[in-house]
Amino acid sequence: MQKKFQKPILLLIAIASIVIYFNQIEDSDSDKFKTLVDKFNNKKNDFSSNLERSSETYIFEKLKETKKELEILRSVDIRNLSKEDQIDYKFIESILVGKEIEYEEIQSWKRDPRDYMNFRQISNNYNSRMTCEDQYDYLLEYLPVVLNDLKFAMLQIDTYVPRFQELGLYMAENSMSIFRLDIGELIYSCSGGGMDWEDMEEMTVPVKEDPRENKITSLNREIIGQLELFIDFLKNELPKKEKSSFSIGKATYNKMLKNQFLLDYNDETLWEFGWKEFNNTVSKMDALAKEIDPNKSTSELLIDIKNEYPLPDSMIQAHQFWVDKSGEHIKSNNLIPIPWKERVNVVPREEYLRKTSYYGNFSRSRGEDNEGFFTSEWKINPFEHRWDDKTKNEYLVEHDWGVIIVTAPHETYAGHHIQGLYQMHNPRELRRNNGLSLFSEGWGLYNEQLMLETGFYPNKKIKLRQLQLRLWRNARVIYDVGMHTGKLSYEDAINLMTDRVGFLRWAAQLEIDSSSSRPGYFIGYFMGMTEILKMRDEYKEMMGEDYNISDFHEKLLKIGNMPPSLMKEALFN
Numbered sequence: 001m002q003k004k005f006q007k008p009i010l011l012l013i014a015i016a017s018i019v020i021y022f023n024q025i026e027d028s029d030s031d032k033f034k035t036l037v038d039k040f041n042n043k044k045n046d047f048s049s050n051l052e053r054s055s056e057t058y059i060f061e062k063l064k065e066t067k068k069e070l071e072i073l074r075s076v077d078i079r080n081l082s083k084e085d086q087i088d089y090k091f092i093e094s095i096l097v098g099k100e101i102e103y104e105e106i107q108s109w110k111r112d113p114r115d116y117m118n119f120r121q122i123s124n125n126y127n128s129r130m131t132c133e134d135q136y137d138y139l140l141e142y143l144p145v146v147l148n149d150l151k152f153a154m155l156q157i158d159t160y161v162p163r164f165q166e167l168g169l170y171m172a173e174n175s176m177s178i179f180r181l182d183i184g185e186l187i188y189s190c191s192g193g194g195m196d197w198e199d200m201e202e203m204t205v206p207v208k209e210d211p212r213e214n215k216i217t218s219l220n221r222e223i224i225g226q227l228e229l230f231i232d233f234l235k236n237e238l239p240k241k242e243k244s245s246f247s248i249g250k251a252t253y254n255k256m257l258k259n260q261f262l263l264d265y266n267d268e269t270l271w272e273f274g275w276k277e278f279n280n281t282v283s284k285m286d287a288l289a290k291e292i293d294p295n296k297s298t299s300e301l302l303i304d305i306k307n308e309y310p311l312p313d314s315m316i317q318a319h320q321f322w323v324d325k326s327g328e329h330i331k332s333n334n335l336i337p338i339p340w341k342e343r344v345n346v347v348p349r350e351e352y353l354r355k356t357s358y359y360g361n362f363s364r365s366r367g368e369d370n371e372g373f374f375t376s377e378w379k380i381n382p383f384e385h386r387w388d389d390k391t392k393n394e395y396l397v398e399h400d401w402g403v404i405i406v407t408a409p410h411e412t413y414a415g416h417h418i419q420g421l422y423q424m425h426n427p428r429e430l431r432r433n434n435g436l437s438l439f440s441e442g443w444g445l446y447n448e449q450l451m452l453e454t455g456f457y458p459n460k461k462i463k464l465r466q467l468q469l470r471l472w473r474n475a476r477v478i479y480d481v482g483m484h485t486g487k488l489s490y491e492d493a494i495n496l497m498t499d500r501v502g503f504l505r506w507a508a509q510l511e512i513d514s515s516s517s518r519p520g521y522f523i524g525y526f527m528g529m530t531e532i533l534k535m536r537d538e539y540k541e542m543m544g545e546d547y548n549i550s551d552f553h554e555k556l557l558k559i560g561n562m563p564p565s566l567m568k569e570a571l572f573n
Helices: 002-041 056-074 083-106 120-126 132-156 162-190 211-240 250-260 267-292 298-306 312-332 389-397 401-411 416-424 429-433 437-453 460-484 490-501 505-517 523-546 549-559 564-572
Strands: 342-348 360-363 374-380
Touching: 002 056, 002 083, 002 429, 056 083, 083 250, 083 429, 083 564, 120 132, 120 162, 132 162, 132 211, 162 211, 162 505, 250 267, 250 460, 267 298, 267 460, 267 523, 298 401, 298 460, 312 342, 312 374, 312 401, 342 416, 374 416, 401 416, 401 437, 401 460, 416 429, 416 437, 416 549, 437 460, 437 523, 437 564, 460 490, 460 505, 460 523, 490 505, 523 549, 523 564, 549 564
Parallel strands: 342 374
Antiparallel strands: 360 374
């Protein structure tokens, strides 16, 4: 009788052992992944304070660290993770691959002088609501880093890319006012001096003998001297070095598409898709133009539209009006829940940044302000009366009513402002602190389309301008993949923007310049929008009669800001 039950018991023990063994493997993978995520989230970001941050040694240390993280991550069996952890696994991998490509293959620190001029943090500091004490602490920590950055620049830039040199020189020369004027004014204001300095180089001992003020003054003088040396280097020494292009090449570009952005495209299929959609949009524009005025060509109508703009001195107020209108539209049509006390303020952009792009930039809220609002800022290049007539006209036709009305939803409601609030409140720290242009910029462009679909635009002229702005983002796909894989030259890209999209040359140059130094970023607008629209169609089909657009938007934004393929996986699983 004993022998009769012996084999079944042994079999049960064996099965139990196997189950326990595989559970231990799963627990081990889960624990290993949790530890990795915790380390990833808690990684010290010392970029702002590290004196060596711009050195090649530091960069290669970061590369080594990135490769080690990838090795540890890939030692985890993803099949043993929960569905949400599987998505985070793929998200972290895409982030790390992006860093690996940047450090190992693109290596912009050898080519682009702008990498060494991280001055925005200084201007953000003195324009903030920080106390004088806190501002002094920040400057004492950050100014030595800035000084070292400039020193490393002259040692490490070994490749002459003409347009990078030109842009770097402009930035260096126009950033001098930060150190000659702005910091001096800050110190004098904090010391109770009651007047402004005209030139930082004339600064002597502050009114109040404060060793911290004296130290800041001394560091500032050193930076001015080093910046002058850097300007001389850019003018006279850099052009003597080996000449090269900003293109990253086919292999690197395809690696970026596949492994960083997780897109099902290579450079050839992306190029074909970009042109197909571009031609489709042109056809839509031509059809709408005929409805507006059959006696005028599309380009003629667009010129007319761009010549309708606000009064120059009310440009900031005009932007604010349409920001507020877009917010009202989103809320009254229940297009997405906004459960926070929030607002968007339109403000003039910092002067030294105004020539880095022709329009402006959006700065999303980083937390509640002292009034309890999550306040974002849309920073617009203001009209300047000191300009010559040509510059004034060029500015006005790129700040027409159409571009204001269409761009306001992109930047604010329910674009970057709302997407940023959802990301800020994501329960997963990894998704709160990391994002990708492929979704965030795609979401912004999607909102331009959403406003068309929901009747926000007041007339057909504005709708035609919206299509032109869509064509512009479509062109970004073409010239980004084109320039970085050898299909287009810099001048070809400029011509695409001027001859086919309708940009003035100066605006087209600023546009192309941004893409040349940020490969892959600008495809995010059109490709991201395309993927969101696909997801919306699939979600609508899945939900049937229960479909609700507000529900779709809320679920999508709650997932996070990551490659759309991962968002799709989270949405439908």
